[in-house]
Amino acid sequence: MSAAILVHHPQAAAAASVLLWACALTVVAVGVLVRPSRRIGALPLVLVFSLALAAAAATHVALAEPHRVDSARLLLDAPGRVEITATVVGKVEPSAQGASFVARAESVTASDETRTLATDVVVALSHDDRAAIGPRLDVGATVRVIGAAAPARAGERAVVRLRALEVPEVLREPGGAFAVASALRHGLVRASAPLPAPGAGLIAGLAVGDTSAVSLELDEAMKATSLSHLTAVSGANCAIVVGIAFVASAALGASRRTRVVVGLAVLAGFVLLVTPEPSVVRAASMAAVSMLALLLGRPAAGIGILTLTVGVLLVVDPWLSASLGFALSAAATGALLLFARPLAEGLSRVLPRFLALALAVPLAAQLACGPLLILIVPEIPLWGVPANLLAAPAAPVATVVGLLACLAFPWPALQSLLTSIAWLPASWIAGTATVVATLPFGTVGWHEGILGAVSLGLVGACVGVIVAGSRGRTRRARLVRLVSTVVVAVVVGLVGGRVALDSVAGPWTLPRDWTVLACDVGQGDAVLIRSAGAVALIDTGPDPDLLSRCLTRAGVARIDLLVLTHFDIDHSGGVDAVRGRVGRVLHGPVDPTDATTLAALEAAGAQVTRTGRGDSGLLGAARWRTVWPGAGAGAGEPGNDASVVLEISGGGVPDSLWLGDLSAMTQRVLQASGALDPPYALVKVAHHGSADQDAGLYALAAPAIALIPVGAENTHGHPRPEILGILAELGAEVSRTDEAGMVAISPTAPGWRIWTERAPG
Secondary structure, X not given: OHHHHHHHOHHHHHHHHHHHHHHHHHHHHHHHHHOOOOOOOHHHHHHXXXXXXXXXXXXXXXXHHHHHHHHHHHHHOOOOOEEEEEEEOOOOEEOOOEEEEEEEEEEEEEOOEEEEEEEEEEEEEEHHHHHHHHHHOOOOOEEEEEEEEEEOOOOOOOOEEEEEOOOOEEEEOOOXXXXXXXXXXXXXXXHHOOOOOOHHHHHHHXXXXXXXXXXXXXXXXXXXXXXXXXXXXXXXXXXXXXXXXXXXXXXXXXXXXHHHHHHHHHHHHHHHHHOOOHHHHHHHHHHHHHHHHHHXXXXXXXXXXXXXXXXXXXXXXXXXHHOHHHHHHHHHHHHHHHHHXXXXXXXXXXXXXXXXXXHHHHHHHHHHHHHHHHOOOOEEEOOHHHHHHHHOOHHHHHHHHHHHHHHOOXXXXXXXXXXXXXXXXXXXXXXXXXXXXXXXXXXXXXXOHHHHHHHHHHHHHHHHHHHHOOOOOOHHHHHHHHHHHHHHHHHHHHHHHHHHHOOOOHHHHOOOXXXXXXXXXXXXXXXXXXXXXXXXXXXXXXXXXHHHHHHHHHOOOOEEEEEEOOOOHHHHOOHHHOOOOEEEEEEOOOOHHHHHHHHHHHHOOOEEEEOOOOOEEEEOOEEEEEEEOOOOOOOOOXXXXXXXXXXXXXXXXXXXXXXXXXXXXXXXXXXXXXXXXXXXXXXXXHHHHOOXXXXXXXXXXXXOEEEEOOOOOOOOOOOOHHHHHHXXXXXXXXXXXXXXXXXXXXXXXXXXXXXXXXXXX
């Protein structure tokens, strides 16, 4: 904890170092003075040891901070772009933008001045840069990077983040042992490529942690089912490798010392092969300490080795405390050592012992790691434990055989054979992830940030008490079990109610006769229109998950007509939620990037049509008509002013005008075009209620209801007072999703009834 706090606030490291050393020496002095002739108990020793480790970590941060500050200032103060020469020290990790890697900068050139530098930087690449540079960029390579520097994230070991402005130049490819390790990893990826997907892409990930061939879809499925840890090399992989080395050495008659030496050598080679990621460093260090204890003939207590290893590593590298991979690895290992057995004993009361043992391991890991994962994605994977139970038998087989295939690089025929064998368990794991990820109720939302992590940790502790708690009859034991049961019951009720609300029970909470339903998708548009059983969706909002939740709650499985008014992210970002569920798509002008969205919809079975003024059609018993874009100004170029504008009327749907994101200028052109047929019972206000509106158009439309899809506390200040004032003067009833949540409109005898999810603020 001290290391984590100080790497985020390094300016306090010097004072914290002095304070912690003083506390450690004070405890020692008090122990010597108070009990000079007695044996010191375990608690004071643990306290002194902990304070000393924390003080050492603080001292490390304090001593490193001046150089880090100078290095960051040198890179950030350079005008324009900087050029660095660096050695790649971290795995090239794929990202949404392309890829990134950690490099040790050796020199920097800025303003025609070159200075030596010895500090870590994160280099970010685009997809094109990553493809252009190819496999030559690997750990151990020396590169020249020209880029723009930005401050590093709080707690990072790297002092800056450098966005590459040109394709990095590889000055020297990895050499020596790094070259061998790189050739082995890439050789395994190439040997797996001819095999069927998705299992082929998973072989290298399971064996050596290389996920470069894992598809985006499989990666998402692995994360959604809590199986992504299988491609993060950690304790299990190190244990398998060292175990094989020990068994082989013993079979050859080697002594205990020789077996330990061989095990350490094999472990070092394995770390080099898979690259020294934080989780690998933790696992390898634990394995090394365990072998040292074996060599000395000392009993090795797992939790003691874990705490010693973590403590020493955080002194050597305090910035590991900010690494989620390191934290997850340590938390999972500690949970298995401390809680797997009690959980297995508790589960064995109601399950066969073999099943209880099998369930206890993933349950312990998920209870320990869940609060940390909440900090990344505020969701709980409900199928994580069953998925791990199904994948568990295949993982070690895929790891061992895949590793042998990797080492068989010099013998292509043998490598192909072993890779084909490894494909079977890898495909089982990939299939498990893919199938389980499609099951209903796969994830449930949770609170974000520290509050979410703490609350989930408390719930996990209560689950542990219920499952593993003893049957003691003391008042304290009964009270703890009662409180835990109540907490879990309340949480299950709340979560179950939320899941039901977003699924089978959702339609029960909405008016049965709605014809217009505005989804609450944040700062974006997504509105459903229903007539005689046919459903249209006007825009998709920015987030597929939010749109999926709305569609599920509304009981809508099929979209007969999807209207993409334009392709800004807040109107088309959620399109993945309806891919494969759309009959027809209407759209306006497109640019090349928009065309990929339409191509994906068409490939999934949709009929894609560009629409313009004068087009019309039926939606159930209702009729739609396109009134914009036409041939006028602003109609040809993609963007807000080329938004598709529709009129929809009849079939139980209010006569309505859907204005997309038109600006005031284009609204005036539309008004003058004569294409409109006012008045309208409902107008969807343009551009989330921005100030760029034409009062004349709204006066012509004379809406009874003004619908404003808009996000709460958005940074644009939508809806603006100007448009709200215009609507108030017209006497329109304003319904806005930021205040009301979902908005449903239903026909009634005198006109239209408006239902809102919550009372407007």
